[in-house]
Amino acid sequence: MPAFDHCCRWGPSSPEKAIQTMSAKNKASLFFKVDARAIIRLGRDSIRDNTTALLELVKNSYDADATEVEIEIFTNVAKPYIRIADNGVGMSEVELEENWLRIGFSGKTQSKRTASKRRKTGEKGIGRLSADRLGSKLELRTKAAQSSPVGLSVNWDNFDVDDRTIESVGVELVRNQAPRTPKNRRSSAGSGTELIIRELRQAWTAENLHNLYLELSTLIAPILSVSNFRIFLSSDAWKKKRSEVQTAFPETAQxxxxxxxxxxxxxxxxxxxxxxxxxxxxxxxxxxxxxxxxxxxxxxxxxxxxxxxxxxxxxxxxxxxxxxxxxxxxxxxxxxxxxxxxxxxxxxxxxxxxxxxxxxxxxxxxxxxxxxxxxxxxxxxxxxxxxxxxxxxxxxxxxxxxxxxxxxxxxxxxxxxxxxxxxxxxxxxxxxxxxxxxxxxxxxxxxxxxxQEPTQAAREAVQAANEQVKALRSNLQALKKEIPSSALRPIEKISDRAAVALSALSTAEKSVQALIGHSSLYRGLATIGIASAVFGHETQASIDEFSSALQAGVAQLNRKPPQIRRALTEFEKASKYSDRVAAWGAFALARVQHEKRQKKRRDLKPLLSELLEHLRPVFDASTISLEYDLHEINARIFEMDIEAILLNLLTNAYHACRLEDRPRKVLVSLRAKSHDSIKGLELSVADSGPGIAEEFKDKIWEPLFSTRLDREGRQIGTGLGLTIVKSICDDLNGVTNLKDSSALGGAEFSAWLPLET
Known part of the structure; x- marks a missing residue:
């Protein structure tokens, strides 16, 4: 039986001694007292499950420079228990009393690395309380090099009492009982720590142990190839009586x-x-x-x-x-x-x-x-x-x-x-x-x-040729039957078929034109939605200011006597802000008018200048200099398409500029440019943002891809703006392009469209 020499009191003793020696007259300070149940709240109540609690105790073994840890979980015995033993540095009696029994204290904040250069993991000084989550009684035995073995016997339930401070609940000190620990191949000192937990709070099933094994297998980073920290798990609740926890990655990743x-x-x-x-x-x-x-x-x-x-x-x-x-x-x-x-x-x-x-x-x-x-x-x-x-x-x-x-x-x-x-x-x-x-x-x-595609294409070509041969043979048989009766009949049939085909083609062409109109409308609406999401905070600010000015004006009228002049000043402010909101609404609706979905010849310079001037206040509010260089170009276009291209490129540039601390600038250019000897126009937008990473250059035109993330790293961009630009250019036989380094330091997006003669 262990020798119980005396009771240890939990926590430092110096404040108590100071209080005892002070007289009521000359007290200069007061001291916090800690309720006994704080132990339970920090330990048992704050840890989610048994696995988390046990991992905390294994981490302590890692911090103690152990090379081996033994974990035993035996529940099908008269007195179920959990045993955790390591061959780490152990503790002396002084360290046990001054460190382990001092809640919130961790020597790891002062000495951050072990003798073997491990970075210690625990710094809060409460990980040891995890033992309370596992069972109500703890026997701790430890031995440091050049010191005698020492231990504690703790009944955590003793702290679940009313009107007691933590210092008033003692724990028993045990001497002269050495811990049973794994051998330390680096030292013959026989140091280490053994924890035995009894009166377990939860049963351990085979599934619980399987999950624990998985957690232990990844506790230490496998890619570090740590070979000097081994964990052994034993239990009577599963087939593996004693197993070393393996942590290796297989070398088979593609x-x-x-x-x-x-x-x-x-x-x-x-x-x-x-x-x-x-x-x-x-x-x-x-x-x-x-x-x-x-x-x-x-x-x-x-x-x-x-x-x-x-x-x-x-x-x-x-x-x-x-x-x-x-x-x-x-x-x-x-x-x-x-x-x-x-x-x-x-x-x-x-x-x-x-x-x-x-x-x-x-x-x-x-x-x-x-x-x-x-x-x-x-x-x-x-x-x-x-x-x-x-x-x-x-x-x-x-x-x-x-x-x-x-x-x-x-x-x-x-x-x-x-x-x-x-x-x-x-x-x-x-x-x-x-x-x-x-x-x-x-x-x-x-x-x-x-x-692989050439092989597949060849296979498909052969298959198509076979089908054509079969069709030819069938047609020849049909012609042989038809020619004797009348030489003109095949020509008439060909004519009839041609008429039917032309009629179908005409119907298809009308359907295509209708679809083009619908597609243009949808792209225009999507563009307005995207622009509203990006620029909408300015409109929201105007709405807020309108509401504030309106309330202030009403307040002036309710005064005794009414302050008419001041009220009018506030109402004039409200009117100004309402005009801004109305202007954005009119701007949005103007982008999707029916005439903008009709293809007609337009001078692009005034068309795009008007759009840019509408947006200038939004850019000014974010300290972004908006400049443009537009050449005189007359083209037969869908107005909605060219405006959708510019709006989407502008919203993209607006967002990019706001990511940088340097002076913000956006430059819009319109000029005549030939591509593959075809006359056309090029609309480009350059910004002073961070540019586009090489890895993302192929992705940015794809639907739903966005580099915009919120403060928690989640994607928030719609991923549709540049897709709309590319869709319009593809429909009009145009070309999209990205220059990662523009004259402004960021990205430059451009859209080239052919000019109809």
């Missing part, structure tokens, strides 16, 4: 992205594996501005162009679940599917230790990047430029450190991180890295299809 972010730029490489070869794309670099373009902060203020992030490493593994991919691998397709079922998701590791629940797709909060939402919103296949990878095809790790990213902090529940701006920047960074992988996957797929 694509692997390894990236390092230094606070300003992302440097990355991509490795591609096929059944026969391994290709490594060398290091490339992309700036933060081009990788992720955030939306404005609430209130219309432009956000800083600098991320609030330090060093971050990202590793992403993409798996194609097809048998040929693994034909020459030691893993079968079934193995990979089983692996993905267990480990799919992108996890966050801080200082090498996993942060729950990120990347655990079984958890509602596990898809922290909202990959499933992206995929459901745009389920395009890999052949489309807007292709999105499914969350169950990715296994990944995001590594960051407390020292380089101090603002990314744990929540008090030990599950998840505080949703700060730094966290949202991290999410946007990882989504940008995934975008690079998606773009690469799309391009390689298209290249493969390009190789």
């Amino acid at each position: 694509l692997e992205l390894d990236a390092v972010f230094n606070g300003a730029k992302l440097n990355y490489s991509i490795t591609e594996r096929t059944a026969r070869q391994k290709v490594i794309r060398p290091n490339e670099e992309i700036s933060w501005k081009k990788l992720v373009q955030h939306a404005d902060q609430p209130g219309g203020e432009g956000r800083s162009s600098k991320p609030k992030l330090g060093d971050v490493r990202i590793k992403l593994l993409f798996f194609v679940q097809r048998a040929p991919t693994f034909s020459e691998s030691e893993f079968s397709l079934a193995d990979i599917r089983r692996f993905l079922q267990l480990h799919a998701g992108i996890k966050i590791y801080r200082d090498g230790v996993m942060v729950k629940p990120y990347g655990d797709l079984r958890d509602p909060q596990g898809d922290w990047l909202l990959l499933a939402q992206r995929r459901s919103r745009d389920p395009a296949g890999v052949g489309r430029k807007t292709y999105k990878i499914a969350p169950n095809q990715l296994v990944g790790a995001v590594l960051l450190g407390r020292d380089s990213n101090p603002k990314i902090a744990d929540s008090t529940s030990r599950e998840g991180l505080i949703k700060s701006q730094e966290f949202f920047d991290l999410r946007a960074l990882v989504l940008g890295a995934i975008g690079i992988l998606e773009s690469y996957r799309h391009r390689t797929y298209k290249d493969t299809k390009r190789i």
